[in-house]
Amino acid sequence: MSKAIEELIPHREPFLFVDELLSTSREEIIGVKTFSDRENAVLKGSFPGQDIIPGLILMESMAQCGGAGVRQLGIAEGVFALANIETAQFFKDVHYDEPVKYIIKNIRLSEKIVKQHGKAYVNDEIVMEAAWMSVKIDPSMIALNK
Numbered sequence: 243m244s245k246a247i248e249e250l251i252p253h254r255e256p257f258l259f260v261d262e263l264l265s266t267s268r269e270e271i272i273g274v275k276t277f278s279d280r281e282n283a284v285l286k287g288s289f290p291g292q293d294i295i296p297g298l299i300l301m302e303s304m305a306q307c308g309g310a311g312v313r314q315l316g317i318a319e320g321v322f323a324l325a326n327i328e329t330a331q332f333f334k335d336v337h338y339d340e341p342v343k344y345i346i347k348n349i350r351l352s353e354k355i356v357k358q359h360g361k362a363y364v365n366d367e368i369v370m371e372a373a374w375m376s377v378k379i380d381p382s383m384i385a386l387n388k
Contacts, residue, residue, distance in 0.1 A: 246263075247260045247261070247262070247263070247310055250309075250310040250313040250314055251306055251309050251310050251313060252321055253306055255280075256280070257302075258306070259275050259277075259299065259302055259303035259306050259307075260273055260274075260275055260303065260306045260307045260310050261273075261274050261275050261276060262274050263307070263310055263311055263314060264343075266311040266314050266315050267315075268315065268317075268348060268351065269347065269348060270345065270346065270347055270348065271307065271308055271310075271311030271312070271344075271345075271346040271348065271358075272343065272344065272345050272346070273307035273310065273311065273343075273344045273346075274341055274342065274343050274344070275303050275307070275341070275342050275344070276339060276340065276341045276342070277295050277299075277336070277338050277339070277340075277342070278338060278339060279338065279339075285299060292335075293337050293338050294335045294336065294337060295335075295336040295337070295338065295342075297330070297332045297370070300332070300336060300342070300362060300369075300370050301327065301330055301370075301372055301374075302324070303342070303344070304344050304346065304360045304362055304370070304372060304374075305324050305358075305374055305376065307344045307346060307360075308344075308346045308348075308356070308358040308360060308374075308376075309322055309356070309376060311346065312348070312351060312356050317351050317353075318351070318352070318353050318354075318356065318378065319353075320378050320379075320381065321378070321379055321381045322356060322376040322377060322378055322379065323376060323377060323379045324374060324375075324376050325375050325376055325377040326374060326375040327372065327373075327374045328372075328373040328374060328375070329371070329372060329373045330370070330371075330372040330373075330374075331370065331371050331372070332369070332370050333368055333369055333370065333371075334364070334367065334368075334369040335369075336362075336364055336369050336370075340364045340365075341364070342362050342363070342364055342369070343362070343363045343364075344360055344361070344362050344363075345360060345361050345363070346358050346359070346360035347359045347360065349373075350375075353378065354377060354378045355375060355376070355377055355378075356375065356376045356377075357373075357374075357375045357376075358373070358374060358375075358376075359371075359372070359373040360372055360373075
């Protein structure tokens with residue numbers, strides 16, 4: 243897990259779902275996550291015997307990737323939380339040890355609101371598409387382990 247990602251967003255193991263940011267711009271963020279056996283141990287009860295990543299975890303991973311990208315760009319400071327999932331569609335199962343590539347478009351970027359739309363790919367095949375909004379929250383509302 244990249245220490246650089248941990249410097250951008252407050253999430254920590256076992257709930258940190260971004261491995262690397264490949265590129266960031268005001269228009270687009272591209273990142274990658276490979277869910278390993280480490281995450282399988284935590285999530286194995288979701289689909290016993292199937293080794294399928296739950297859709298909610300894919301959604302969280304995509305939002306974390308988008309948030310890390312916005313923080314890396316230096317557009318907004320502070321802690322943001324997922325506030326609204328406008329749409330989410332899942333097209334294909336994602337399995338452990340398959341790299342998931344997220345391509346996220348920035349729709350609205352401000353100091354208090356981030357609105358994004360993203361697609362997730364495994365082997366260049368789309369597996370998920372979603373649109374969401376995150377809002378800045380008061381950091382005293384969450385406990386961060388330092």
